Amino acid sequence: MEFLSYLISGISLGSVYAIIALGYTMVYGIAKMLNFAHGDVIMVGGYISLLSMSSLGLPWPLAVILAMLVCTVLGVVIEGLAYKPLRSAPSLAVLITAIGVSYFLQNAALLLWGASPKAYTPIIAGSVKLFEGQLSISYVSMLTVFMCIVIMIALTLFTGKTRMGKAMRACSEDKAAAQLMGINVNRTISMTFAIGSALAAIAGVLLCSSYTSLMPTTGSMPGIKAFTAAVFGGIGSIPGALLGGVLLGIIESLAKAYISTQLANSIVFAVLIITLLVRPAGLLGKYVPEKV
Secondary structure, three states: OHHHHHHHHHHHHHHHHHHHHHHHHHHHHHHOOOOOOHHHHHHHHHHHHHHHHHOOOOOHHHHHHHHHHHHHHHHHHHHHHHHHHHOOOOHHHHHHHHHHHHHHHHHHHHHHHOOOOEEOOOOOOOEEEEOOOOEEEEHHHHHHHHHHHHHHHHHHHHHHHOHHHHHHHHHHHOHHHHHHOOOOHHHHHHHHHHHHHHHHHHHHHHHHHHHOEEOOOOOHHHHHHHHHHHHHHOOOOHHHHHHHHHHHHHHHHHHHHHOOOOOHHHHHHHHHHHHHHHOOOOOOOOOOOOOO
16 A cells, blocks of 8 residues: 555656646747746745735635736746847857746745745645545645646647647747748747746646645756656657656655655656666657758
8 A cells, every 4th residue: 555655646746747847848849948947937826826825815716826827927028038039049048048037036036935934735635545544645636636637638639729729839840931821929939938837837836735835946846857757758748748747756756765765856867867868859759850
């Protein structure tokens, strides 16, 4: 039963990573940018939902919606002010800007809400007992897995069936050709950042509900691990983000339980390195030769 408990915990944690990784993979797949400030948008979503529930007294569904709205606006503003002027800039300039935006958000949160950790009340309390009480599954874990599956299906349908989704796929293939076909590339990229930031807000609420603590650096390590999950599964692939996130969560959970809590993060990144040595495009990624 202990193994099953660790496995369920890993799937729940991996589902959070997968939701965050979906934001990474959409932005990279369409804008070809690595938005390392994405993890800090998670933190902002956590703070907005916490303040909405504790100070405004909103029920958790409304608090989550408010957090999604704030993070959506924040994502669009970040894209417009920090990334849009760098569309034609070298990738190194975009990377440095992303790191700068990340530190800006962390320090802004530090000034607004302080450095001390804040207790976060889970949005759903309680658990389900199975096998005569030997196995316990929290409602938060069940909700996390459910939301991950729903979001993945919704994104797959959105990118495959809707007009905006097809525009995103066209921009992913060739921005110049998409623009010649009448697609508004700037609006499409802004919509991508908006969707990714809204997903980050959901991930922030689920993450804080699982670990019941929130501080300005809360989103840093989950953001890095989610990026690792996106690369592990094949960055640019929505199913790859799901697979990479879940596998990474299971590996981390089992490593903490059976090997070492201190070495768990090292093991996670070591698995990524080994995978990229064997399959550089990731598990579900496709190798695309560069045209010269």
